[in-house]
Amino acid sequence: MFKYTVKRILQLIPVLLGVSIIVFLIMRVFSPDPAGVVLGQHATPDAMQAWRQENGLNDPIWLQYWNFLIDALRGDLGTSYYTHSPVTQEIASRFPATVELAICAIILASVFGVLLGVISSVKKNSLADHASMILALIGVSMPIFWSGMLMIILFSGTWHLLPSSGRIDPMLQPVGGTGLYLIDTLFSGDFEAFGNALQHLILPTVALSLYSMAIITRMTRSSMLETLDQDYIRTAEAKGLTRGRVVQHHALRNAMIPVTTVIGLQFGSLLGGAVLTETVFAWPGIGKYTVECILKSDFPVVQGVVLLIAVIFVLLNLVVDIIYAFLDPRIKYAKKEG
Amino acid sequence: MKKRRTSETAASTEILEKPESLWRSMWDSLKENRAAMISLFVIAALVLIAVTTAIFPKILPYDPYDQDLSQAKLWPSPAHICGTDQNGRDIFARILVGTQISLSVGLAAVTISLVIGVVLGAIAGYRGGKIDAVIMRFMDIMLSIPSILLAIAFMAALGKGIDKAVIAIGLVSIPEYARIVRSQILSVKENDYVQAARVIGDKDGRIIFRHILPNVTSSIVVRATLGISSAVLDTAALGFLGLGVQPPLAEWGDMLGRARGMILQFPYMLIFPGLAITITVLAFNLLGDGLRDALDPKSRKN
């Protein structure tokens, strides 16, 4: 087990190297030159040339990459072309927002997804089953930015129930702490701020979780159906156990194994979905910020963010695999690869 | 020796026939799936709309590109059933024409990822060893960057345009196909008939194409159908972010993106193109589900 984990972590290295090379190529070789935008409406060719020289953009690409790599290994991801702030700082100030949103969304999606999935599998072909399956299908078919904007129209624009943008009223903003406002405000006992942060979270969380919720519902249902069809379940039922007990004690546990994997993988895809959700709800996370930086050719920031996301993604996959192995002892580590 | 060879050939012809019967049984069971048949009908209608509006643009109630500023931002009415946009163009006509872009980008992008993904996956799975490790590590690399970010970066680098959107969307989903094909191939590779073909000295390419690929078609077909729906969604997302097609082309996501600032005042500009996307994606998802059920004997029972 330990050996397996170490091996997987070592495999991270080539993946991260590859990710950084790809991002480097896309950004530095093919993307538009940032000098004109960084220097604004008075940019002269001379000034742009001087700026490129100062930022090493005139160096051969391999040298640029080498310098980036050496700095990155020392924990220095460079400074943003646009704001002059260190990339690590730019990311750190936005990352908690994305983490908070993604965690809330995955919790919402898992709770409702599993619930709906179990109900529809137990009451197969009932009205409830059809309703949740249709809901799930619509959930995976709606563009996230469309459902998000519809929610803004209804809940903020028409009924004035919930705020449509931002994380919290700036005057209630917790200073310091984890950056996850729900936790910070709870720990400091500031319930007014907690309520305010919660209100801001509702719409983006729902919008972001719809897709994952749909996937988890479908996965739970099919996995449950498969499990309920197994001999030992039938035996249990034949022994006279009630349906509820069978589901609770026998089927659910086994059906959860593949569902766990899906939940883990969905957390990764939520990070992608966050790009669009954050844009629609003006959520100050790294997703929206990365898109802005890609469009402004802020190379150091894009490189840093994509590396960070790749690390998270790979680690999540590793954690999912380890959990999976725990849940299902049939898996042998040696054969699990690729 | 000779005899043995003929018998081997006979065996492989048998296998070649298998996919055909597979198609038939698939169709039979698909026919019983009401949702899948409805979705098939919807897709046929979408294709019909796309083809007709491309060949006979005159059939449309309005020219989707004809601007009339005096008719701008009109709410839906009998004259314009989905209203008009900020340039006074009929939204319904633009949505109809938009099927051309969504379907063609969806198909073309899936073709790109399918072809490259299948080839890479087949090589990796069949050859194994170092080649496998290199290819799959590369796929891991691509998978660990959220595909939407990768597509955005591609588009920002390549510039706007349908062709570029196709490439960007096609490239980012290669790993999914490669993974599916590889794992399927790993499971068929050790089958007797493949071993047999190898023993008699068939070339690798021939073995892959004649013996192995036909057996993994079903899962690829399912994946490709679902792939079209995600390609349609990705196209819309790029359009929404202002990175999709060149103006004045009518693309659903682009229409949504332009309506963004006006959703409170003119919600219909948002609702109709969004519905078009949802219906299209829903249809391909339903069909994909139907195909999976039809191809998977286990779930057919359910």
Next chain:
Amino acid sequence: MKRGSFMKKSKKLLALALATAMVGASMVGCGSSRAGSSTSGTTSGSQMADTITFAQGADPRGLDPAYVDDGESAKIMCNIYEGLLKYNKDSTEVEPCLAKSWDISDDGLTYTFHLQEGVKFQDGTDFNADAVKKSIDRQLEPNRSSDMPYASFVYGAEADNTGVKAVKVVDTNTVEIDLRSANTAFLKNMAMCMAAPIVSPTALEKNKGNLNEAPCGTGPYTFVSWNKGQSVVLKKNDNYWDKDNAAKTENIVFRFIAENAARVTALNNGEVDVIDGIDDTVVPTIQDAGNKIFNEDGMTINYMAYNTKSDTFKNAAARKAVNEAINVPELVKALYGDYASVANSVMPTFMAPYDTDIQQTQYDPEKAKTDLAAAGVTKIKMLTYTNPRPYNTKGGQQLAETIKGYLDKVGVDCEIDAYDWTTYKQKIETESYDVAFYGWTGDNGDPDNFMNLLADKTVSMNIARYDDFTYRALIQKGIATKDGADRDAVYKQCEQMVADQNVWLLISHSKNLCGYNSKVQGFYYHQTGITPFAGVTKTK
């Protein structure tokens, strides 16, 4: 037993979620308080609200006047910093600020500023001639770094023989600035929100010469915090020197909300008090919710430039023919409603009242058809940008499409290439085009700032690639001429040349359009695009 183990598994999942949360937590450390807690309640009992929130579309680029170039930064900075001079509330005329008076030598090369006494920076440092010198010196060659976007515009360059030669401290309260060549716009530059404001020398030293995240000036508001992507909080500067213009509201919060619709919703739901960056379509929504609209001229020009070096448009008759085909008043009305004015001159008329009798080419589609045929124009390649810009809230793509709509009707085929702004800036230098869309946001209110564009050798400023000897000579004469009738005549002549030669299709001057809560009093948006909040109040 089985149940127990399932519970155990789900606990593990929960632990995983928490562990992920802790990763985020460990990045920042612990212990939290509230951003607004230190100041809340200080004005309780009064009729006035203690916080006003302004929502804009994006974060400031930074808060150091030497390192930024964007309006989002300017709107915040103008509350924190002050320059030697400031603009009149209703025009771009300059008034005393940190300098109470000034003398200009007869040759126009030496400016002597007499400074206000007893002024302190927000960090307690004394404001004096030395502070002025340090503020400017860091932006002069060779101290200047390549990423100071406004340094060469405001302080010139040695190679061009323009701008500031030296800053001399005459005594504690007198500073002398020597120019390399006469520049009538220099006083106006000293009132700008970019590059010109005086920053605390102590703060500069403490922050390695860059105040982007630790701004410190002499202005009516003091910087409190900046949460990236969310908000900047300012609080009243209790030691502000100018009692007549001191802040009236305790806190000013700038919030960043990218989506126009979301910003409008936030205003209508009472989450914010003032918003900008909106267009005409949302005005009824804002008014229906009981909010008010602020709508004043902005200092911009939105135009389409003909590439005077292209085969199609090197011929002035071809440019004129296309101008005849486009109904600019209708286009402006359709795209921007009542919230932009049709441009009849390059400069907005509040800057140059003498421009009112300039006449642009009139819309005449029939004549356009014959003229286009005569000039042989059948196909045009258009280059445009996709993003909304201050001078064009609808974005260049929509504008290009609308113009294409007009040209379709006179039988000219247009191909539009639209790019994101960053790419666009590069494409106009590298790609061939017949027409391209652009605009300009005035910097200092001086006519040279606008008219010089067509004399500039840098393509990204002069995208028409207009290159006319007479025009250049006029511009050179204008910058050295003292303000007055002579100078006005020079720029009027420039305007006439632009109109006669149809180098640009002039489209519109934007208006600064804001929505604000009816409880807010005294809010205004200066023509230069800044929002001073010192005199603004809100009733509870």
